[in-house]
Amino acid sequence: MDLSKLNPPQREAVVTLQGPLLVLAGAGSGKTRVITHRIVHLLNERPGHLMARNILAVTFTNKAATEMKERLVHMAGPRAQGVLVCTFHAFGAEVLREDIHRLGWPKKFAIADMGDQLANIRRAMREHKIDDRAFDARKVLTLISKAKNSGQVPQPKPEGIGDDYDLITHLVYPDYQLALKAQGSVDFDDLLLLPTRLLREFPDLYAKYTQRFRYLLVDEFQDTNIAQLELLKLLAGQQRNVCAVGDDDQCIYSWRGAEVRNILDFDRFFPGGKEVRLEQNYRSVQMVLDAANAVIAKNPERKAKQMWTDRKGGPRVKVVSCPNDEEEARFVAHEIQKHMSLGVPADEIAVLYRTNGQAHPVEEMLREKNIPYEVVGGSEFFDRREVKDVIAYFKVIVNKLDEISLLRIVNVPSRGIGDVTMERLAVHARGEGVTLWTVMRKAGDYEDLPPGAGGKVLEFVEMIERYRAAYEHGQLATATRKLLEEIGFAEATRAHATSSTIADKKLKSVDMVINSLENFEKREGPKASLLTYLNRLSLDTRQEEEEVPGGHRRVTLMTVHASKGLEYRLVFFIGMEEDLMPHGGMQGEPQNIEEERRLCYVGITRAKELLYLTRTNVRTKRGKEVPRTPSRFLEDLPEEVVEKMDLEAPRQGPPTTEEKNFFANLKERFKKPPPGGSAGPTPGRSGGAAG
Ligand SMILES: Nc1ncnc2c1ncn2[C@@H]1O[C@H](COP(=O)(O)OP(=O)(O)OP(=O)(O)O)[C@@H](O)[C@H]1O
Numbered sequence: 001m002d003l004s005k006l007n008p009p010q011r012e013a014v015v016t017l018q019g020p021l022l023v024l025a026g027a028g029s030g031k032t033r034v035i036t037h038r039i040v041h042l043l044n045e046r047p048g049h050l051m052a053r054n055i056l057a058v059t060f061t062n063k064a065a066t067e068m069k070e071r072l073v074h075m076a077g078p079r080a081q082g083v084l085v086c087t088f089h090a091f092g093a094e095v096l097r098e099d100i101h102r103l104g105w106p107k108k109f110a111i112a113d114m115g116d117q118l119a120n121i122r123r124a125m126r127e128h129k130i131d132d133r134a135f136d137a138r139k140v141l142t143l144i145s146k147a148k149n150s151g152q153v154p155q156p157k158p159e160g161i162g163d164d165y166d167l168i169t170h171l172v173y174p175d176y177q178l179a180l181k182a183q184g185s186v187d188f189d190d191l192l193l194l195p196t197r198l199l200r201e202f203p204d205l206y207a208k209y210t211q212r213f214r215y216l217l218v219d220e221f222q223d224t225n226i227a228q229l230e231l232l233k234l235l236a237g238q239q240r241n242v243c244a245v246g247d248d249d250q251c252i253y254s255w256r257g258a259e260v261r262n263i264l265d266f267d268r269f270f271p272g273g274k275e276v277r278l279e280q281n282y283r284s285v286q287m288v289l290d291a292a293n294a295v296i297a298k299n300p301e302r303k304a305k306q307m308w309t310d311r312k313g314g315p316r317v318k319v320v321s322c323p324n325d326e327e328e329a330r331f332v333a334h335e336i337q338k339h340m341s342l343g344v345p346a347d348e349i350a351v352l353y354r355t356n357g358q359a360h361p362v363e364e365m366l367r368e369k370n371i372p373y374e375v376v377g378g379s380e381f382f383d384r385r386e387v388k389d390v391i392a393y394f395k396v397i398v399n400k401l402d403e404i405s406l407l408r409i410v411n412v413p414s415r416g417i418g419d420v421t422m423e424r425l426a427v428h429a430r431g432e433g434v435t436l437w438t439v440m441r442k443a444g445d446y447e448d449l450p451p452g453a454g455g456k457v458l459e460f461v462e463m464i465e466r467y468r469a470a471y472e473h474g475q476l477a478t479a480t481r482k483l484l485e486e487i488g489f490a491e492a493t494r495a496h497a498t499s500s501t502i503a504d505k506k507l508k509s510v511d512m513v514i515n516s517l518e519n520f521e522k523r524e525g526p527k528a529s530l531l532t533y534l535n536r537l538s539l540d541t542r543q544e545e546e547e548v549p550g551g552h553r554r555v556t557l558m559t560v561h562a563s564k565g566l567e568y569r570l571v572f573f574i575g576m577e578e579d580l581m582p583h584g585g586m587q588g589e590p591q592n593i594e595e596e597r598r599l600c601y602v603g604i605t606r607a608k609e610l611l612y613l614t615r616t617n618v619r620t621k622r623g624k625e626v627p628r629t630p631s632r633f634l635e636d637l638p639e640e641v642v643e644k645m646d647l648e649a650p651r652q653g654p655p656t657t658e659e660k661n662f663f664a665n666l667k668e669r670f671k672k673p674p675p676g677g678s679a680g681p682t683p684g685r686s687g688g689a690a691g
């Protein structure tokens, strides 16, 4: 590897191999690049006969992990295959796959999704006689998750001060945990907490993992939570070869438990290490960088950073006022079309927004103009009812303890097994102290079931067991087609849908599940199992894409949260208004204005060459027109970096000479991504909730 492609502080970070190392630096300064180069350097130097499998690199999203792995293989050849690159959660799942039985879970544990979690919480609430319509189970789940991520058991606040939710959470939490375990499941937070327990409680496992992972690297360290830090500290062992890179100005997940102190107090958690600062920004032109710096400078309590770029000038940041959201979308689509005709590839263009709901108008306009695009995350594909049903079948087939999924599908499509039957069976299960599945297998023995119900339950059980065996032989897609055929899924869907178009849409979603199984089998080869498929799904809820013409080169639409770490030549940051950016501004002051500001900074710093900040005067909300106020962040932009445009008096027509020249110059330079660069241009879905 050519170390001359790094600047001196980057090089220092790459070649300092022993002990803790923190790289704290602003956006686009090459932090991710330091990680990839450091790994390649490790593979070359092989300190202490190091092997690729001794290296663990942790990224924030699955997509980032895949990209980093590809880049490593590109840079270092096939030997890089052995490096484990994944998110903290995927890493936890891997550890649990091998050793969770030590804690009393079945080896084939399942990962509960949000639906499973909420169902368990509602059930526990009902058992405590708490009305699950009066109290929001989601809120309880958030509180449980917060407590778990900060390494605590939820406790009600001292008497008199705590509110109802604290108390409910405290009551429900133990039942929730027990239920998950009884179902052979873990939740997302357990993917961090249980591995930590394994390393703490079993010295042999501590030895196994600390000996295996001799070098640890963590990207986006500012958005790690306490549970992740704990796991990292344990994994670091005595050698403490931990390299963390991040930017405190980009901590944007504190609402989900990210703890910026992890990076600010790195030296306290890993004493005696080295800290490297990077100051040159290689991503953005001066105009964009100036805008970003001006916005973030207003945050108090940040580690001040000097950032400079030698990409002087560049076109000014375009601040565009639009009469309404439709016009905003039309403008964005029009500009995208214009730049594409100037030679900017679609996958170098991104549209960013604060909330998923803002994507729809833009999508419509892009479709109208036949511009290929993809929406990252935000799709409720796996929330669609029919998709959930099919997945629930998979879950039951893999794990008979999964009662939540079992109850979901036992009568879907309807097969004459009603609520009364299942309630009675549940009573028997509780009475005998066995699982629901166990009593279902002998449903014929119970006399209190409605007439004929016992036989139907037995038929269902027989079928599931038959498929359990069938899926053992791989051929997942084929088995699924058979299963759906046998249960009459298509007919039932048609019979229940209000129109044939809706039925077609639903069945198409199911086809997409089968497609994704097929792709999975192709990727994994003979070792593809339904269980690993399900685990992949829970770790990477990437939207299954609908067919879009235009192949891989597409414009990307995503939330600012999902855009972390990525870069595009052209960025449209839409909805720069109070109440959106910052979210919850105006009427209710934003809960965390500093975090909103960081989010704004993250969005701006995705742009390499040209940035559009758009806003509307009026936005349609549930059919009503709501007047809008410009974002306070727009006021922070220095006048000399901004070009204002008002669409009430639209500036139509061909690109300005300024733009033309700029792109002509850059066309050559950006034909290929610079070798060894790090942030790939085509993002998928953030682990969003994952990571
Ligand atoms: N020394 C360098 N020479 C040339 N290009 C560089 C250098 N360092 C980084 N780059 C390029 O700068 C861009 C930004 O780098 P990178 O994505 O690693 O930054 P980052 O600090 O991780 O940003 P973020 O904070 O947004 O994650 C990439 O295109 C990368 O290839």
Ligand SMILES: [Mg+2]
Pocket (backbone or CB within 6 Å): 031, 032, 033, 219, 565, 679
């Ligand atoms: Mg990065």
